Amino acid sequence: MKKGLVVWICGLAGSGKSTIAREVRNKLSLYQDNVIYLDGDELREILGNFDYDRDSRIEMAKKRALMANFLAQQGMIVLVSTISLFNEIYTFNRALMNSYCEIFVDCDFEELLKRDQKNLYSNAINKKIINVVGVDIPFDIPQADLVVHNNKQEALQNNVAMIIETIQSRI
Template sequence: MQQKGKLIWVTGLSGSGKTTIGKAVYEKLKKKYDNTVFLDGDIFREVLGNDLGHTPKDRLENAKRIHKMCKFLISQDINVVCATMSLYKEIHDLNRKEIEEYFEIFIECTIEELIKRDQKGLYSKALKGQRDDVVGVNLPYDRPHNCELIIENSENNHLNEKVEQILNLIGEK
């Protein structure tokens, strides 16, 4: 029987903490399994040449690309921790349908806290009318409804506990 990797899909709005939490999960898994990679949505765009914008159509195409890359890596027995906004139910459903070892983790954070954090300046620009493509402000967010785990991250604290929750979920504790 061919072994397959796992996909740990960490999703949430920009600034929610998905990259921080995802990287911490990756670091724990990497110590145990060499065949583990971390895939970040923003870096993925850069690697592919930033040929897509941030319109809903481009965002969906990017999400499909990320799905395909994850599916390919998993078929090579590689565990993938993917931190991506992933705002389309269609992609969540596709992952669930096509990837056997799929774990969806939603990083929840209040919009008020996201606006305070605003690491990339997205929310402030959207609120000033300087951008019209910010998910959660100008564009709707299709919040995951069937995720295996929701982690409340409105306070940047207890990272190790949040990582442990994910490791327990995927059977690594």
């Protein structure tokens, strides 16, 4: 059986986690037939509609981790893109998973504001909405296996290459 791995790609909303994860999946799938991508938003719909407060986000992240670990134990390389920027999650994941790789997608807040297509940050700053990680919910920067900086669009291919290299060193 192939060796499984959970690749936890975390970062703030708009940092490029999903774009990076999709591109990593596309490139890895060219020579690996055991790659699966679990998008945070899509998985939220499948596992249940939790609230967005800190405790609910942690509960949802644990469910994501359990699902990803289940698949990795069956030999899948599981890419998970998620905000989940809390020490409780990093600790939970490291205790749960034998084969785990944490990637932090770092992006300047000014850039996140430029990318704010859903007005998430602007609405949170203007107090129109609450429970936005990075605005009214503080987050913990992980001690990740790899940090990629995603402030410019041209960084995408370089970030993808670094992540694939990290994955290859683990499988």
